[in-house]
Amino acid sequence: MVVRNLVLLMLCATVVAPIVLYTHRIGTFKSASSRNEYMEEVTAFTLNGDSRHLHVLPQESSTNLKEPVGMVYTENSTQELKLIEHKSARVLSATVEESQSGGENPITQVTDSAQKVDENGISKTLGSGQETKGGRERKPAESEKEPNVIWSERLLENVSRNVDASVEDHSGKFTLNRKHPEKQNEPMAQDARVRQLKDQLIRAKVYMSLAATKNNPHFIRELRLRIKEVQRVLGAATKDSELPRSSYDKLKAMEQTLTKGVQIYDDCSANVKKLRAMLHATEEQIRVHRKQTMFLTQLTAKTIPKGLHCLPLQLTSKFYALDSSQQQFPNQEKLEDPSLYHYALFSDNVLASAVVVNSTIRHAKDPEKHVFHIVTDRLNYAAMRMWFLENRPGKATVQVQNVEEFTWLNASYSPVLKQLGSPSMIDYYFRAHRANPDSNFKFRNPKYLSILNHLRFYLPEIFPKLNKVLFLDDDVVVQKDLTPLWSLNLRGNVIGVVETCGVSFHRFDRYLNFSHPLIAKNFSPRACGWAYGMNIFDLNEWRRQNITVIYHKWQELNHDRLLWKLGTLPPGLITYWKRTFPLDRSWHVLGLGYNPNVSQKEIERAAVIHYNGNMKPWLEIGIPKFRNYWAKYVDYDHIFLRECNINP
Numbered sequence: 001m002v003v004r005n006l007v008l009l010m011l012c013a014t015v016v017a018p019i020v021l022y023t024h025r026i027g028t029f030k031s032a033s034s035r036n037e038y039m040e041e042v043t044a045f046t047l048n049g050d051s052r053h054l055h056v057l058p059q060e061s062s063t064n065l066k067e068p069v070g071m072v073y074t075e076n077s078t079q080e081l082k083l084i085e086h087k088s089a090r091v092l093s094a095t096v097e098e099s100q101s102g103g104e105n106p107i108t109q110v111t112d113s114a115q116k117v118d119e120n121g122i123s124k125t126l127g128s129g130q131e132t133k134g135g136r137e138r139k140p141a142e143s144e145k146e147p148n149v150i151w152s153e154r155l156l157e158n159v160s161r162n163v164d165a166s167v168e169d170h171s172g173k174f175t176l177n178r179k180h181p182e183k184q185n186e187p188m189a190q191d192a193r194v195r196q197l198k199d200q201l202i203r204a205k206v207y208m209s210l211a212a213t214k215n216n217p218h219f220i221r222e223l224r225l226r227i228k229e230v231q232r233v234l235g236a237a238t239k240d241s242e243l244p245r246s247s248y249d250k251l252k253a254m255e256q257t258l259t260k261g262v263q264i265y266d267d268c269s270a271n272v273k274k275l276r277a278m279l280h281a282t283e284e285q286i287r288v289h290r291k292q293t294m295f296l297t298q299l300t301a302k303t304i305p306k307g308l309h310c311l312p313l314q315l316t317s318k319f320y321a322l323d324s325s326q327q328q329f330p331n332q333e334k335l336e337d338p339s340l341y342h343y344a345l346f347s348d349n350v351l352a353s354a355v356v357v358n359s360t361i362r363h364a365k366d367p368e369k370h371v372f373h374i375v376t377d378r379l380n381y382a383a384m385r386m387w388f389l390e391n392r393p394g395k396a397t398v399q400v401q402n403v404e405e406f407t408w409l410n411a412s413y414s415p416v417l418k419q420l421g422s423p424s425m426i427d428y429y430f431r432a433h434r435a436n437p438d439s440n441f442k443f444r445n446p447k448y449l450s451i452l453n454h455l456r457f458y459l460p461e462i463f464p465k466l467n468k469v470l471f472l473d474d475d476v477v478v479q480k481d482l483t484p485l486w487s488l489n490l491r492g493n494v495i496g497v498v499e500t501c502g503v504s505f506h507r508f509d510r511y512l513n514f515s516h517p518l519i520a521k522n523f524s525p526r527a528c529g530w531a532y533g534m535n536i537f538d539l540n541e542w543r544r545q546n547i548t549v550i551y552h553k554w555q556e557l558n559h560d561r562l563l564w565k566l567g568t569l570p571p572g573l574i575t576y577w578k579r580t581f582p583l584d585r586s587w588h589v590l591g592l593g594y595n596p597n598v599s600q601k602e603i604e605r606a607a608v609i610h611y612n613g614n615m616k617p618w619l620e621i622g623i624p625k626f627r628n629y630w631a632k633y634v635d636y637d638h639i640f641l642r643e644c645n646i647n648p
């Protein structure tokens, strides 16, 4: 019985969503102090797993949500509304981590910080429907409103005038709506009575919780009885045809009881309070859903799609089938020629690297003068070699190296390597569920743990013979000839950068802990931030100014992560402080991995576009309108891609 009630309750709650849309209409009513008495149903509403808008949510989450409602749905009504969020958050966490104890609430921790990550704009793009404020303002087109939406809308319109009228009116509305073919497609018409019964339940529960009813045990008893009856006839029915024959009598009886309620209770302000409480609960619920969406987005961003997993495996096996003379690249004499144009690309993603190389060469004026130095990890080494052996970038030269062969790069030399291997760092990354809310979920991405990500600080060691190197991230696409960058005079600076303070206000205080005296003393919080992704490095200046020493010093100072959290930009801001040369913005357009607002004009003018953010173009969650700027450099007909079922 209980379970059935719960299911019913959840179904009933579909009424609440439309109410949110009209918050502002009753927003003007004075709020009374006690929402407490509404706890009972409010909680049930909170847990309504309305996941239709949550594209990222797995379907089963709503069923998971159902189970714990029983704990929440009690006759007890003395709790505060705050509790709702807590409980539902905990319930939600069950979809992720089954074994959480009651005391902790890891998803809240996780998602709390995920919300701070909001700057990435993920929630904005994924969740306009879930946003609390957006939800309020958003009005669905008339055609998508369901009958109960219309009811709620009208009820709210009239609630200030007369509660009796509106409640009585409503059953009539249903009969009316049933006759509206444009608003009722086939399945809806088949469940008119089911809806009516469900709606009665909601109204009955409203009366159950109203204070005046509580003083009328007679009425309460009757109401309880009717609720039970209606719940029984309703059962798990979703269509009118599944209802027992007695349903009509029960419906009638309930209607009479509710009419009594209207007579007993004609104070509309209490109804308003009630609705407000429901709205509040719904908003809380939306907030929780939104957090969960954020969390799942982060998760998706970390998960490698099957095809991209398959590709290196296929390539690896093909590579080892070659004999060793076939495993070599031509033109290796060009690798150390300082008169050529050298690129540094550090990546574990074969497809992404292929796009970077292909797009660069496609726009290069003299492809034979361009040299790509790709460094990857042990796992992807053979695959990366195989790809570029099979897909020679025209006359350009390619070198593929394995970072583990850099013996000079070891923990005794590099503080960051030492820190990456330290127990405290591993703890920080992999023990997500701590009581400590200092959870920087964004940084729990394993990519921050990879030494590949930190190789950019060792360019002079990697390229001892070269003077200038262009560093490219693997999530960029090159759209112009980049040759002029090597002839640029950096005027004694070490790195050429595109600054990010103008439009997006990314200044130093965003990345560094200015509460720390070491940071506050040495840097300016208002200094302009800049971006990695496409940077020209003057390696001679680097060596002359002992930049590596500076970097190591700061990296040591940050052993306890008090100066900055993880990542390479904060240490970059510090290391190249006052040694950056600003490039024109059109060299490097950022944000295609999180910001749908990047203008087409800007993108088309850009020499390099950068999919920084979680929505990489090779992931499902990539922003569709930006995808083709990347995908047009992928040859989806290629046998390797077809074998792995990688499709546009």
Ligand SMILES: *[C@@H]1O[C@H](CO)[C@@H](O)[C@H](O)[C@H]1NC(C)=O
Pocket: 074, 075, 076, 077, 078
């Ligand atoms: C309701 O909760 C209060 C305190 O949490 C408790 O004292 C009371 O016994 C509870 N009532 C019911 C009916 O569970």
Ligand SMILES: *[C@@H]1O[C@H](CO)[C@@H](O)[C@H](O)[C@H]1NC(C)=O
Pocket: 120, 121, 124, 594, 595, 596, 597
């Ligand atoms: C995109 O533009 C909209 C409307 O101008 C704005 O609300 C939103 O915050 C912007 N998103 C990002 C990520 O800048």
Ligand SMILES: *[C@@H]1O[C@H](CO)[C@@H](O)[C@H](O)[C@H]1NC(C)=O
Pocket: 154, 155, 157, 158, 161, 165, 166, 169
């Ligand atoms: C709302 O009130 C107006 C005017 O009093 C009335 O014409 C209308 O039918 C009412 N609507 C509902 C849904 O009660």
Ligand SMILES: *[C@@H]1O[C@H](CO)[C@@H](O)[C@H](O)[C@H]1NC(C)=O
Pocket: 357, 358, 361, 362, 391, 392, 393, 394, 632, 633, 634, 635, 636
């Ligand atoms: C780049 O990709 C295209 C297919 O998208 C292919 O035809 C071309 O040969 C590739 N160029 C290089 C240099 O790899």
Ligand SMILES: *[C@@H]1O[C@H](CO)[C@@H](O)[C@H](O)[C@H]1NC(C)=O
Pocket: 407, 408, 409, 410, 411, 412, 413
């Ligand atoms: C570690 O690196 C330093 C300098 O980079 C080098 O002298 C030393 O031999 C390396 N140690 C090992 C064990 O490779």
Ligand SMILES: *[C@@H]1O[C@H](CO)[C@@H](O)[C@H](O)[C@H]1NC(C)=O
Pocket: 513, 514, 515, 516, 517, 561, 562, 563
């Ligand atoms: C910033 O530095 C202060 C002073 O050392 C420290 O107490 C605080 O925890 C740091 N903040 C973060 C977020 O690490």
Ligand SMILES: *[C@@H]1O[C@H](CO)[C@@H](O)[C@H](O)[C@H]1NC(C)=O
Pocket: 544, 545, 546
């Ligand atoms: C760089 O270090 C070398 C030796 O370690 C030192 O002689 C030189 O003065 C340093 N240069 C600068 C600019 O600090």
